[in-house]
Amino acid sequence: MQMMAPWSRVSFTVLDILLVAGIIYEVLVMIRGTRAAPMLAGLAAVAAAFYLARIGELVTLNWLVGHLLPYVVFALIVVFQSEIRHVLSDVGRRVSFLRGPAVEGDSYDDIVLAANLFSQHQTGALIVIEREIGLRTYIESGVAMDARLSYDLLATIFRPSAPLHDGAVIIQKDRLAAAACFLPLSMNPVLSTQMGTRHRAGIGITEETDAIAVIVSEETGAISVAVGGKIERDLTVEHLREVLSMELRRYMSPVALPTVGPQSDESDGGQESALRAGAQMSAEGDGDAERERPL
Numbered sequence: 571m572q573m574m575a576p577w578s579r580v581s582f583t584v585l586d587i588l589l590v591a592g593i594i595y596e597v598l599v600m601i602r603g604t605r606a607a608p609m610l611a612g613l614a615a616v617a618a619a620f621y622l623a624r625i626g627e628l629v630t631l632n633w634l635v636g637h638l639l640p641y642v643v644f645a646l647i648v649v650f651q652s653e654i655r656h657v658l659s660d661v662g663r664r665v666s667f668l669r670g671p672a673v674e675g676d677s678y679d680d681i682v683l684a685a686n687l688f689s690q691h692q693t694g695a696l697i698v699i700e701r702e703i704g705l706r707t708y709i710e711s712g713v714a715m716d717a718r719l720s721y722d723l724l725a726t727i728f729r730p731s732a733p734l735h736d737g738a739v740i741i742q743k744d745r746l747a748a749a750a751c752f753l754p755l756s757m758n759p760v761l762s763t764q765m766g767t768r769h770r771a772g773i774g775i776t777e778e779t780d781a782i783a784v785i786v787s788e789e790t791g792a793i794s795v796a797v798g799g800k801i802e803r804d805l806t807v808e809h810l811r812e813v814l815s816m817e818l819r820r821y822m823s824p825v826a827l828p829t830v831g832p833q834s835d836e837s838d839g840g841q842e843s844a845l846r847a848g849a850q851m852s853a854e855g856d857g858d859a860e861r862e863r864p865l
Contacts, residue, residue, distance in 0.1 A: 609649065655778065678814055681741070684724035685786055685793050686807045694788030695728045696738040696768050698753070699818075703779040705747075709740050712751030719746050738771065738783075754778055758799070765801075772796040782817055784810070 623631040647654065681697055688695045698705065713734055717723060719741055727749050728735050737750035755767065756774040765773075772783035777799035785794040785801075794803040795813050805813065 613646075678719075678741075678818065679811075680719055680721040680724060681784060681814070682807060682811050683721045684728070685784055685810055687721075687725055688728060688786040689791040689793050689807070692788060692791040693728055693730060693786065694735075694768055695724075695784075695786040696753075696772055697724070697741065697784040698738050698751075698772070698775055699741045699782040699784070699814075700743075700747070701780045701782065701818075703781070705740050705742075705775075705779060705781060708738075708751050708753055708775065709748040712737055712740070712748040714748050715746045717746045719744050738775070756799070769794065769796075769801065773799060773801050776800075782814070784814075 620631070620635050623635070678699070681699075684697075685695070687693070698708075723746060724739065726732060727739060734749040738753050739749045740747045740751050753771040754774040754777075755770045756777055758773065758777070761770065761773065766787075766789075768788070769785055772785040772794070773796045775781050776783055776796045780798070783796040785796065786792070787794070792803060793805045793807070793810055794801055795805060795810065796802075797813075797817055802813070
């Protein structure tokens with residue numbers, strides 16, 4: 571027993587060091603590439619200057635540090651509130667992941683079909699999919715819908731002449747919660763200056779929450795997906811389906827995509843014909859699934 575005691579102390583010491591190292595590493599990974607990284611470097615420089623002042627016995631500076639230090643903690647919370655919220659959200663998401671996989675059965679093929687339509691017509695769109703963290707604050711900023719998610723509804727909302735095409739659509743499970751929603755813009759200085767407001771809003775909502783943002787560029791028709799404050803651009807429709815399947819942890823069977831001829835950006839007739847084509851393809855797919863279902 572006496573020989574086991576030193577070994578147990580050594581084990582706990584090693585475990586303690588590993589935990590602290592892991593926490594520091596995770597924090598550095600989370601703030602890398604964000605505005606918190608240069609701010610943290612500046613804070614480290616100020617702390618080093620104060621330490622040198624204490625060693626050099628600078629009485630006035632030491633008095634100033636001694637009186638201001640209790641308020642530094644509150645200042646850091648205010649300055650790094652966004653990063654702190656992101657870290658806590660990430661920890662909560664990992665705990666939720668350990669509880670078990672996401673509920674299967676919800677299909678987001680309608681989003682893939684709609685993204686394909688918007689890409690072909692170069693129609694700007696921003697679709698946000700809620701996961702563990704609720705988006706009630708952003709839902710209340712838009713027009714409440716609470717409608718069943720469908721390809722037809724998405725195509726109608728983002729039609730250029732529709733009154734709700736500006737802003738984001740928020741999806742909760744298989745329900746379209748709201749349209750024309752306002753989202754926070756990303757202030758990440760690393761982002762390309764070529765990204766417009768729609769892309770920065772899609773990245774911003776994923777920085778604040780664990781949501782997934784599907785973005786279609788109005789200028790190029792390129793499809794992008796933002797997750798965790800990072801964006802993946804110029805996706806094909808097949809790649810979009812794979813990304814959604816992976817992030818939502820469910821299998822999404824391939825769906826035949828409707829193809830339409832080139833149309834002008836201001837025309838709604840092409841979208842209406844594509845909408846009917848997509849609805850017909852979806853109906854045929856449902857009929858085939860019913861016939862192939864085993865008794």
